[in-house]
Amino acid sequence: MIKVYKELNDVLLVTLEIKEASLENGDAFKVEVIKLFDKYHKSIAIDMSVVEYIDSSFLGSIVSVFKHLISFQNEVVLVGLSKDITNLFALTRLDKVFKIYSTFDEVSK
Amino acid sequence: MAIQKPKEILLVDDDQLFLKLIEQVFKKSGFKCTVAPSAEAAIILLQEGAKPDIILSDYLMLKMNGFEFRRYLMNDPAFQDIPFVFLTFFSDKDLVEKGLDLQAIDYVIKDTPINVIVSKVNNILFAVDKQRELSENEVKKAAKSLNIKSIPVKAPDIKEFSIDFWHQAYHDIPGGDFIDFIRVNDRYTFIVLGDIMGKKWMAWFFTFGFLSYVRSAVRFAAFNQEYSTARILQQVNDVICFDEVLKDILSSLSLLLIDSETNKISYAGAGDLPLLQYSSETGELMSVSSSGLLLGLFEHGNYTEREIDLKPGDRLFVFTDGMIDFVDKTGKKSDYNQFSKTLKPFLEKENNFTYIAESLFAGSLNEQVDDRSIISIYKN
Numbered sequence: 001m002i003k004v005y006k007e008l009n010d011v012l013l014v015t016l017e018i019k020e021a022s023l024e025n026g027d028a029f030k031v032e033v034i035k036l037f038d039k040y041h042k043s044i045a046i047d048m049s050v051v052e053y054i055d056s057s058f059l060g061s062i063v064s065v066f067k068h069l070i071s072f073q074n075e076v077v078l079v080g081l082s083k084d085i086t087n088l089f090a091l092t093r094l095d096k097v098f099k100i101y102s103t104f105d106e107v108s109k
Numbered sequence: 110m111a112i113q114k115p116k117e118i119l120l121v122d123d124d125q126l127f128l129k130l131i132e133q134v135f136k137k138s139g140f141k142c143t144v145a146p147s148a149e150a151a152i153i154l155l156q157e158g159a160k161p162d163i164i165l166s167d168y169l170m171l172k173m174n175g176f177e178f179r180r181y182l183m184n185d186p187a188f189q190d191i192p193f194v195f196l197t198f199f200s201d202k203d204l205v206e207k208g209l210d211l212q213a214i215d216y217v218i219k220d221t222p223i224n225v226i227v228s229k230v231n232n233i234l235f236a237v238d239k240q241r242e243l244s245e246n247e248v249k250k251a252a253k254s255l256n257i258k259s260i261p262v263k264a265p266d267i268k269e270f271s272i273d274f275w276h277q278a279y280h281d282i283p284g285g286d287f288i289d290f291i292r293v294n295d296r297y298t299f300i301v302l303g304d305i306m307g308k309k310w311m312a313w314f315f316t317f318g319f320l321s322y323v324r325s326a327v328r329f330a331a332f333n334q335e336y337s338t339a340r341i342l343q344q345v346n347d348v349i350c351f352d353e354v355l356k357d358i359l360s361s362l363s364l365l366l367i368d369s370e371t372n373k374i375s376y377a378g379a380g381d382l383p384l385l386q387y388s389s390e391t392g393e394l395m396s397v398s399s400s401g402l403l404l405g406l407f408e409h410g411n412y413t414e415r416e417i418d419l420k421p422g423d424r425l426f427v428f429t430d431g432m433i434d435f436v437d438k439t440g441k442k443s444d445y446n447q448f449s450k451t452l453k454p455f456l457e458k459e460n461n462f463t464y465i466a467e468s469l470f471a472g473s474l475n476e477q478v479d480d481r482s483i484i485s486i487y488k489n
Contacts, residue, residue: 001156001187018158020441023307025158028187053441055479056285056430060306060359063406067357088430088443092361092380093402 285312389422
């Protein structure tokens with residue numbers, strides 16, 4: 001579900017390879033991100049440009065891994081959100097919680 | 110009546126000819142087929158989001174064989190519960206036992222006529238559905254006997270206002286949406302609409318924890334004569350952030366207070382969707398947003414309240430994200446503006462709320478993705 005794209009000094013760049021992010025894959029997503037964090041011990045930037053739909057359960061999973069990483073002074077940042085998903089984040093004020101970038105290049109700047 | 114969705118099967122075999130043949134027969138029998146020429150390819154399809162109702166996999170394949178494939182799926186919580194059937198030329202007793210240890214539902218010998226294989230798969234799916242239905246009925250019965258509800262039976266009568274609500278559970282199973290109307294006295298009534306992030310029973314279970322905290326915070330506020338929706342949300346959030354059971358559970362919440370003496374409405378929200386306010390004078394439908402974050406996210410949720418003024422004939426809608434989720438040709442979507450656009454024409458010509466709510470999903474938006482809840486506050 002998650003592929004490591006590149007490891008930078010202070011952030012790990014990964015891509016989320018699912019079109020529909022929902023209840024069915026939310027728990028597996030959490031397990032994979034936490035496993036990656038346990039291995040690399042750094043913030044994780046998740047490219048979600050192939051994701052077309054997120055339900056509230058999966059949103060909960062993203063927030064939950066965000067909270068986990070924050071407790072270790074790291075964070076989850078999101079990359080390449082579709083227009084619909086960007087709107088959803090803005091409507092629910094999650095855009096104030098997450099750093100959101102268009103591309104990996106912006107993250108590494 | 111809901112239209113039955115075609116069952117989806119994932120067929121895995123490295124014999125391309127056999128794969129094509131079996132795919133055609135399953136398609137003719139009404140199945141939606143996904144095919145993979147190897148276990149590795151099947152795993153990629155599953156990871157990319159394929160959600161078959163059943164997997165039919167060959168045993169003897171190059172690289173990863175059927176057993177290894179099954180073992181891989183068993184170790185992944187996202188895939189371990191998908192019914193799995195082995196397709197093999199072997200009828201060796203040891204192989205069968207080894208496979209059944211891996212909780213494969215059944216074996217089908219490849220020489221079996223394909224229409225018999227289809228019948229067998231249909232029977233397995235029927236049995237799985239039946240079992241699921243029985244388990245759900247058991248839990249529903251238990252919930253009913255405990256008399257616990259996350260959705261009230263009726264809306265309150267409030268002077269000068271007409272309150273209505275409409276709720277549709279996802280797949281007819283109680284879920285994470287919860288509604289409450291708390292009448293403190295003749296003057297003040299609180300309206301609560303929340304949505305636990307999650308679906309079905311698991312989310313439903315947590316609704317009671319959240320509802321208890323909201324009810325307590327409202328009662329304490331009333332005892333102290335402090336009618337501030339923002340402060341109530343902050344108090345609920347404080348407790349949830351320290352609750353060992355609820356601290357990893359997140360919920361949105363819209364909290365409204367109707368003062369029937371001044372006819373004012375106070376609103377504070379926690380990660381909820383902006384409300385929609387319809388003006389009968391201008392015919393406009395405007396969004397009313399709040400600043401607060403989801404309950405349980407941070408200790409300081411930035412909750413603020415605002416006053417909403419409804420004129421006679423105006424209507425205010427409070428709703429959960431299931432209302433803005435829909436399915437079109439390209440897949441599932443969440444579109445707040447689309448919901449608002451669909452709702453508006455109904456408001457211009459119709460005053461019956463239940464009719465409006467049900468009509469919204471009668472057309473192309475009928476496939477349900479999540480719980481749907483909407484509350485309407487109409488100023489008489």
